[in-house]
Amino acid sequence: MIRQISLFSENKPGRLAAMAxxxxxxxxxxxxxxxxxxxxxxxxxxxxxxxxxxxxxxTELGFNVAxxxxxxxxxxxxxxxxxxIASKLSEAGINIEYSYAFSGKSKAILILRxxxxxxxxxxxxxxxxxxxxxxxxx
Amino acid sequence: xxxxxxxxxxxxxxxxxxxxxxxxxxxxYKVYSFSPFYHKxxxxxxxxxxxxTSLADISRLxxxxxxxxxxxxxxxxxxxxxxxxxxxxxSSGTTGKxxxxxxxxxxxxxxSESLARGLTSAGLGRGDVMxxxxxxxxxxxxxxxxxGAEKIGATVLPTSVGNTERQIELMQDLRVTAIACTPxxxxxxxxxxxxxxVSIKNDTLLRKxxxxxxxxxxxxxxxxxxxxxxxxxxxxxxxxxxxPLFCECExxxxxxxxxxxxxxxxxxxxxxxALPPGERGELVVTMLQKDGLPIIRYRTGxxxxxxxxxxxxxxxxxxxxxxxxxxxxxxxxxxxxxxxSQVEHALLGIPEVGEHFMIEIDRKGxxxxxxxxxxxxxxxxxxxIADLMHTRRHVEKILKNALNVQVSxxxxxxxTLPRFxxxxxxxxxxxxx
Numbered sequence: 201m202i203r204q205i206s207l208f209s210e211n212k213p214g215r216l217a218a219m220a221x222x223x224x225x226x227x228x229x230x231x232x233x234x235x236x237x238x239x240x241x242x243x244x245x246x247x248x249x250x251x252x253x254x255x256x257x258x259t260e261l262g263f264n265v266a267x268x269x270x271x272x273x274x275x276x277x278x279x280x281x282x283x284x285i286a287s288k289l290s291e292a293g294i295n296i297e298y299s300y301a302f303s304g305k306s307k308a309i310l311i312l313r314x315x316x317x318x319x320x321x322x323x324x325x326x327x328x329x330x331x332x333x334x335x336x337x338x
Numbered sequence: 339x340x341x342x343x344x345x346x347x348x349x350x351x352x353x354x355x356x357x358x359x360x361x362x363x364x365x366x367y368k369v370y371s372f373s374p375f376y377h378k379x380x381x382x383x384x385x386x387x388x389x390x391t392s393l394a395d396i397s398r399l400x401x402x403x404x405x406x407x408x409x410x411x412x413x414x415x416x417x418x419x420x421x422x423x424x425x426x427x428x429s430s431g432t433t434g435k436x437x438x439x440x441x442x443x444x445x446x447x448x449x450s451e452s453l454a455r456g457l458t459s460a461g462l463g464r465g466d467v468m469x470x471x472x473x474x475x476x477x478x479x480x481x482x483x484x485x486g487a488e489k490i491g492a493t494v495l496p497t498s499v500g501n502t503e504r505q506i507e508l509m510q511d512l513r514v515t516a517i518a519c520t521p522x523x524x525x526x527x528x529x530x531x532x533x534x535x536v537s538i539k540n541d542t543l544l545r546k547x548x549x550x551x552x553x554x555x556x557x558x559x560x561x562x563x564x565x566x567x568x569x570x571x572x573x574x575x576x577x578x579x580x581x582p583l584f585c586e587c588e589x590x591x592x593x594x595x596x597x598x599x600x601x602x603x604x605x606x607x608x609x610x611x612a613l614p615p616g617e618r619g620e621l622v623v624t625m626l627q628k629d630g631l632p633i634i635r636y637r638t639g640x641x642x643x644x645x646x647x648x649x650x651x652x653x654x655x656x657x658x659x660x661x662x663x664x665x666x667x668x669x670x671x672x673x674x675x676x677x678x679s680q681v682e683h684a685l686l687g688i689p690e691v692g693e694h695f696m697i698e699i700d701r702k703g704x705x706x707x708x709x710x711x712x713x714x715x716x717x718x719x720x721x722x723i724a725d726l727m728h729t730r731r732h733v734e735k736i737l738k739n740a741l742n743v744q745v746s747x748x749x750x751x752x753x754t755l756p757r758f759x760x761x762x763x764x765x766x767x768x769x770x771x
Contacts, residue, residue: 206721208714210750238723240748245721262753264719297722313722 201321202272202332203251204311207244208264211237219244222261228254232311234300245300247272247311270313272332273324275301277308285310288327294320340652342458342490343451346598347653354597354654359393361626362601366390366399369632373417375410376634396601396624397612401635407437407578416440418630428476429577429675439478439577440630446485448627449580452599453486459587459594459651460571462516462546464491469509471519471527472551472673474498478581479551479673483518486582492516499523502530509542516546520673521554521562521570525704528566539567548573548585551673552706553661559590572660578636579623584658589650592657599627602658603635604644607665618643620665621658639665669765671699671706671743678764681710684740690718690729694755701769707746710737714749 209215216235223230233246248254251267258265275281282301289296289312297313309332314320324331341347349357366387369376380386383400390398407415416423416438423440441449462468468487472479480498487494495512497505499519506527508514517524524547531538538544547562550573562570574593575583579600584593595602601624604613613619621640625633641663646656669676678697685695691712698709710733718729730747737745758764 204721206719208719208726208749208751210754236723238727241726241750243721243723243726262751264714264716264752266719266721268721 201269201317202247202311204268204270205246205248205251205254205258206266206268207246207258209235209242209244211240211242215242216244218261219246219258219263222257223248223254226250226253226257228257232300232302232309234298236298245298268313269317270311271317271320271324272309272311274330274332275308275310277303281308282310285312285324285329288323289314289320292319292323294323340458342455346596347455347459347594347655349597349654351654355393358597358601358626361598362393362396362624363387363390365624365626365632365634369417369634373415373632375406375415376632393601396603396635399624399635401622401637402633403637404437404578404639408435411435412438413440415631417632418442423630425481427478427481427577427581429478437578439580441580442629445580445628445630448599449482449583450485450489452580452583452596453482453585454489455596456573456583456585456587456593457486457490457492457548459653460546460548460585461588462487462490462492466492466516466546467495467512467514467543468492468516468518469495469497469505469514471497471499471505471517471523472582477674478575478577479518482575482581482583483548487518502527503534506531506534506536506538506542509538509544510536513543515543516548517544517568518548518573520551521549521558522552522672522701522704522706524549524562524566524568524570525558529703539565544568546571550574550582550585552670553663556660574658574661576638576640578631578633579625579638580628587649587651587653591649592645592659594649594653594655594657597655600625602644602656604642607641613643615644615646615656618659618662637665639668641665667765669697669699669767671708671741674741674743676708676741676743678762680741681737681764684737685712685733688733688736690715691733691749692752694757695764696755697765699765699767699769706769708743709746709748711748711750711755713752713755716752 229249231247236243255265295315299312301310370387379400385398422442424443425441427439428436470483474480484494528538547568547570549570559570562568571586573582573585575581584595586593603622604619605622606613606619621638621642623636640661642661643659644656667678694713696711700707730749733747
């Protein structure tokens, strides 16, 4: 499991810039992020190398910030890589609440929030997938 | 028919004043003897019924406020025994606590009598088909107009609010000639009718509308006439006074207030001194013949002026001008009274959002839309969109239950809504009326 930073944001110009500027000032590297939008508001989700530093800085700036535990799993960066993982979860009846991905230097990383976390972790490990822990991305 | 009750409506002003004094005197003795609330109030102000020796002495009597009705909820101000009451109406209060009005048989009689005079003065009567599109139920609008219209012999179509397309079909099929509703609902009907391919002006027999319960303007009157081909008449009343009570005569220039039922005063808001006719101030009402819930010097919070010059229609009773605002911060949304304090009170019970809020009101098409912006609390933040949507719907539901009005809620980031020192300006009203 890996700690993801989540921010509540109104849907208006400048909010992502404000968050990104704070990370720059604190020399926090953003490894991956996504924005989910609903009517009038959105949620910014990010994986960063120094989550505690980012949490503190963003909270000081008045952001509504929370840590969320997500699963980060290595994925083959070639056709079928996502299917390997999604099909396993699907067969086990595990629902993906949200997900995003990024391509690393050697492999791609898939980030997942699921409804049955422990089952998902057990399933992925037993199928020889490599999960990434918080300290390995610093 | 020119007058519903010519004996009263054309009574010479000096006779009317004599009648008013007699009624006031009776009323004051009655409440002093039978209403613990008024007895206590009068004792506290050091005034005895014997001190009322002229109409002008009314200024010696203490005021009564909406707050009094709330503080004595449910029925502390009702003077009649429960078995004498034939009906209750209930309106929403300023902090979520409602106010209850009880009516004796005589109260219902006088209420519908008042409207019978008003509707007749607007040119309605036997032969008219009147669609009552005010809400029926605890709100006074629907049943009030219903009784008044039946009394003058009109055929009533009690559609209440909502299901606009069906209302328009019935308006055509049953050859409706008059409607009672809020001005914004009338305009909304016009829009819905056009979408259905119906022109109210050309395809219906609708010619008169009795509109009120929310602010409107002369520009709207002209628009209603030009667009819908309908003459609109202003109507006034609040639930504390019974409900809708007074409507404009065919001159469409202020509503006659029947002197045998009501004694109106216009007071300067700051000095609380009586203002001369023509000057605008707060309307303070004494109901001269109300038994269930007596009303003496009730501060309505409505701003208007009284006009005493003789109306061309021949009725001798003074007229009140169109209301031009409120003393307090009351809002009227789709005909329902809403106080920002109600929103504040409701939000206190929702830990997911902070106590800061802003109210924004727009008119989309013809209907009022109320948006309440609140700050999402730290504990309530979930990074799942579905959870946030659920929080928003939860707040919307609580506000709707508290206000009786549909409310949209917008979640904002903590600390982003304005903070106020001193008097808060939490309302942005963008409606053009």
